[in-house]
Amino acid sequence: MLAGKPSPLGSTVDDGGVNFAIFSAHATQVVLCVFDQSGTKELAQYSLPQCTRQVWHGYLAGAQAGLCYGYRVYGPWEPELGHRFNPNKLLLDPYAKKLVGEVIEHPALYAYEPNGHDPKSLMLDLTMSDTDSAPFMTKCQVVDLNMAHLAPITALNTPLEQTIIYEMHVKGFSQLNPEISPHLRGSFSALGEPASIAYLQQLGITAVELLPVQAFLSEAFLTAKGLSNYWGYNSIGFFAPHSAYLNRGDIFEFREMVSKLHQAGIEVILDVVYNHTAEGNELGPSYSFRGIDNASYYRLNQANPRYYLNDTGCGNTLNLNHPQVLTLVMDSLRYWVQVMGVDGFRFDLATSLGREAYGFDKGAGFFDALAQDPVLSHVKLIAEPWDIGPGGYQLGNYPLAFSEWNDRFRDTMRRFWRGDIGLLPEFAHRFHGSSDLFEHSGRSPSASINFITSHDGFTLLDLLSYQDRHNLDNGEKNRDGHQENFSANYGVEGSTSDKNILACRARQQRNLLSCLLLSQGVPMLCAGDETGHSQQGNNNAYCQDNPLTWLDWQEFDQTLIGFVARLIEIRKAFPALCAQKFIHNSQSSTEPSFAWFSRQGEVMTKSHWSECHNKTLILVLSAPKEYPLQQTEANQPSSGELEPQQALLLMLNADDSAHEFAFPQLATLAPWQCLLSSETAANEDVDATAQYSLMPRSLGLFYGQIYQAGELN
Incomplete structure (x- = not known):
């Protein structure tokens, strides 16, 4: 193997072979493992011969696009000091553009050896496992990113104040659509089909916001129950499109979808998860970052680096204070804009991305990096302005370039129409674009992303049909999901044939949708709310990849769809509803x-x-x-x-x-x-x-x- 170059990171194809480069500050050796085309048989191992400024690199002459690979990384096994290197574990390249094969849940995926230990023992994760994880791991595949054969994608640059966002799940939107070929349903290609685009145009949507499409995995506790992570907030590959959404196995299917949506005047915003990864806490599996350089990639408890800071509630928190981790995120964002053609991002648990050692800071390094970036400073940036860490709720406190999910709009509109008392002043503030939250810092109404419902919680119909959550199907004894939803059932819990109750619920749907689309700020419509979609009272359907969450195109409320289309038509026809300033x-x-x-x-x-x-x-x-x-x-x-x-x-x-x-x-x-x-x-x-x-x-x-x-x- 030749020395190669330390840049760019990841695998890069040229006429003579493939260059490999991977960052690890604390590794003592990095080994490239090459597999057959199926990713099941390991063919060869090559030790990367050079390390330049903590980037290990090598050049494999004669290699081509399509080569399957992973890494084994050597270094200290010292969990008490934050180091969890284990060369018995095959690891994914953080810059991999495509993953092939499935992860098969198995004890070998864990870097420690739990066998023979008391599960309650505090020493559970301190013994290194010597079992090879490669047979149970997905693999990386080299992709040729030569863009010469790809048609350019022209950005639409729809003004944010004129944007109407449709939050949707790639699979759930198309899986039951009879106008789409069965083999395409649930894929990126299905979203680019004429039937999908015609529906979005009928409504008047200007941008789709896709739930996570970067490669993600299901947690072990879900697979043990026969469930899966449907929403996708469990990322493991920040460059690779989720394989299950690829109809032909070609990553450029995503790009083709973006191009078709752009031709129809519809932008694409990605919901991205850079706050944590699928590796979980100290008892989680080793898929990538943990085994490559745990102490660099994650925020650790400084008093006891064996443990992670868990500001995300998902077991770990990515360490964007580290320059290489920040570089990884910035490179990923630019990739999705420059190569895949997307128009913006919604950042999950964005407060975690703005945390410095002392807490959240609107001048944090990540925000500054975005502001000065010649590519990313011009795309739509939307924050979910909270996490579960200290001082995590930061609505109204983000930099100028950001818009923010406004949960105070959501809760106020729900409570007002439920009939709660004393809400007129609060209603006026939210309807006016929440100037009390944003105007003082020189921001416009478009800083407020208004929504009544989102993927997380009740659907609109369920908000008006259920007083309580009904999440037993999730296997968590109905303890998961939000407790306070500001919902009401208007007389009967769930479905009913009572005409008066049904008429009331129908009016309430129209009331809430009207306030959403007539208020100042940027409206975000949750897919299915315009169709009368129900999840039978499940307000945390993150693990329900089945007809409960898929939109049933045969049961669409066409009258309600027409009402929403009329509202959007009015919004577009009266520009003062989309004001550039308060x-x-x-x-x-x-x-x-x-x-x-x-x-x-x-x-x-x-x-x-x-x-x-x-x-x-x-x-x-x-x-x-x-x-x-x-x-x-x-x-x-x-x-x-x-x-x-x-x-x-x-x-x-x-x-x-x-x-x-x-x-x-x-x-x-x-x-x-x-x-x-x-x-x-x-x-x-x-x-x-x-x-x-x-x-x-x-x-x-x-x-x-x-x-x-x-x-x-």
Whole structure:
């Protein structure tokens, strides 16, 4: 084996062979293991001959793309000092672009030898195992990344404030779609099929946010119960697409999917997990990082390095304070943008990525690295702004470049429509884009990613059908999943034939979806919420890879789909709903304006806002003519008249009683026109009168033209 080069890391093909390079600061020897094409038979071993600045490297002349390989890494077995080297364990290249074969759960995958020890013994993981793990391990495969034969992917660069996100699972979205060939269902290719794209376009989606698609594994405790990690938040390969989603076994299937979505005007955002890996805590398996250089890749307990810092709740935390680990993450992100063509990332448990030795810091090295990167500084960056470590909840505290999942929007909207008292001020803050959380630091409404539900928790229908979680199928005695969901069943737990309860749940679906898509900020719709999808009350379906989580295309609520499409159409037609900066009550006729009124049509005062039992509200959003919703000859002002502003008026009744609403006394050009009502799923246009009655738990959206923003004050 020749010396090769220390850069780039991973396996790199050229005309003469393949260069291999892998980082390990504490290894004493690194051995490249070559396997046959099936990845089952080990053919040869080559010791990497050179180590340059802690990067071990070698060049295998004559090797080609398709070669299967792994590593055995020698070094000290000293768990008490944080070192867990064991050359009996075959390890994955952190930079592998493709994995082949399956991981087979077996004691050999663990670097320590538990046999013969008391499972409760504190010494359980201190004896090194001498069993070869290669027969039970997935293998890396060399990929030629020469891009000459691939058509370029043009970025769409949809402004964030105009983005409508659809959070979805690659397999769950297409697995039961009868319009897609059975052999394609559940794959990246299925998402690029005309049937999938047509559906997303019908809704009006501008970006799909894919649950983890980087290579992930299932935990042993799940496989022992016949379950699997369906969601994928258990990553092991940050460059490799998850093999089960590849229809042909070609990693560029993912790229083809991105290209087709881009051609349809739909961006691709990846949910990425750089906070922890599938190796778990000190009793977990050795797949890659633990055996390559445990003390570098993971954050360890400084008082006792045998143990991991577990700010993620998943057993370990990646150490982004180490320059090589930070380099790994940055290289991975750039790879998915430059090679695979994606448009942005949602960072799982992002607070972990911003932790320095003293805690979370919005000026952490990872955030600074993103801000200065010429590629990554221009893509969409979304944070899940919490982890379980000290000071882990950081909503509103991320750098300018980030948007954040806004769980306060989620909880407020759920509680308001459930009928909780005293929520009018909080509702207004969230509907307004959460300026109290973001504006002070110079951020815009698009910093708030608004959602009612996500993959994690109840579906929208279940939120309105179940008071309690029903997670027994997960095999954890119903102890897993969120306890407080701000849900209600409206009279019956679960499914029912009661028409009144069904009608109430249908209105509540429309109420919550309306607030999601009419609020300031960036809306994120969870796949299936627009179809009436239920998981039978399971609010933690992370291990349910079966029809419980797959969207049933035969049972779609087409009426609800039409209602959501209408909402998105309105959002796109009235740009003030997608404002680039926070809208306040402007006196200028050239600026959009927000105004709040009581159901009596009076401007809201402090006493109105403090009426804790009041569950009704009116808001008016107006914008100058350059923010048109619709223009016809009939509603154009005559020559010499003041230029009217376009306006949306939203009436909200979260009470369990019907109420009469008075339209605010505004100078209107014509009667208010009803655009939609949650009382009915039909798209009806009706002229409003001086009074408008809203039944319990319902809303109405109206369009009109008013003459001056200042008249709202």
